Amino acid sequence: QVQLQESGPGLVKPSETLSLTCTVSGGSVSSGSYYWSWIRQPPGKGLEWIGYIYYSGSTNYNPSLKSRVTISVDTSKNQFSLKLSSVTAADTAVYYCARTIYGEVDYWGQGTLVTVSS
Amino acid sequence: SYELTQPPSVSVSPGQTASITCSGDKLGDKYACWYQQKPGQSPVLVIYQDSKRPSGIPERFSGSNSGNTATLTISGTQAMDEADYYCQAWDSSSNYVFGTGTKVTVL
Numbered sequence: 001q002v003q004l005q006e007s008g009p010g011l012v013k014p015s016e017t018l019s020l021t022c023t024v025s026g027g028s029v030s031s032g033s034y035y036w037s038w039i040r041q042p043p044g045k046g047l048e049w050i051g052y053i054y055y056s057g058s059t060n061y062n063p064s065l066k067s068r069v070t071i072s073v074d075t076s077k078n079q080f081s082l083k084l085s086s087v088t089a090a091d092t093a094v095y096y097c098a099r100t101i102y103g104e105v106d107y108w109g110q111g112t113l114v115t116v117s118s
Numbered sequence: 119s120y121e122l123t124q125p126p127s128v129s130v131s132p133g134q135t136a137s138i139t140c141s142g143d144k145l146g147d148k149y150a151c152w153y154q155q156k157p158g159q160s161p162v163l164v165i166y167q168d169s170k171r172p173s174g175i176p177e178r179f180s181g182s183n184s185g186n187t188a189t190l191t192i193s194g195t196q197a198m199d200e201a202d203y204y205c206q207a208w209d210s211s212s213n214y215v216f217g218t219g220t221k222v223t224v225l
Contacts, residue, residue, distance in 0.1 A: 037214070039214075039216075046204065046216060046217075046218055046219040047153075047161065047204055047206075047216040047219070048216065049213065049214035049215065049216060052214070060211075060212055060213065062213060063119060063211075063213065064119070096160060096161075100214070102149070102166070102167065103149055103151070103206075103207070103208045103214070104149075104151040104163055104166040104167075104206065105153070105161070105163060105206075106163055106166075106172070108160040108161055108162075109160065110160055111160055
């Protein structure tokens with residue numbers, strides 16, 4: 001059974017960089033069958049795809065966030081990470097890491113709330 | 119950018135059928151999937167590739183996709199089906215797009 005666990009600070013100051021890591025167990029980020037995604041959900045609102053990465057390092061980002069997003073993968077640690085720069089209160093959300101296959105998410109992490117506030 | 123539109127809410131009586139629509143330009147030319155999200159929980163995939171059910175998802179969940187509309191149908195709706203539902207598809211640039219979400223209330 002694949003499990004994904006997000007980790008990182010729950011509070012980030014405005015204008016700083018949000019950094020989260022997703023640790024994968026029960027599966028390998030090096031598997032060529034999957035893409036590894038970040039998705040977020042502001043409190044009380046809908047889901048927003050942030051981007052995904054393939055084990056080779058190739059990425060695809062939401063055009064609305066592309067200028068501020070970097071997703072990377074560390075196959076030696078079986079982890080992938082998210083960096084979102086220049087955050088504002090609008091970036092306050094539950095951030096999910098997820099495994100995607102053929103365009104749909106089949107496994108989600110439990111999510112972690114990141115609040116942007118001074 | 120590509121957009122998927124869902125009705126904000128759908129109400130259904132127990133045992134009846136609930137239908138949730140997802141509209142997008144030429145959506146029928148893409149694969150659509152559906153997620154169920156209960157309060158405080160991560161979403162769960164209930165339909166993928168338009169009409170396939172993952173292992174463990176009850177048969178009362180079904181899906182279709184044609185033209186500009188994908189539809190999730192819950193037959194014999196139960197109280198436990200009360201949740202938010204999101205459709206999702208890929209756009210032409212391989213970006214994932216989520217629908218606006220529908221709150222299903224079982225009255």
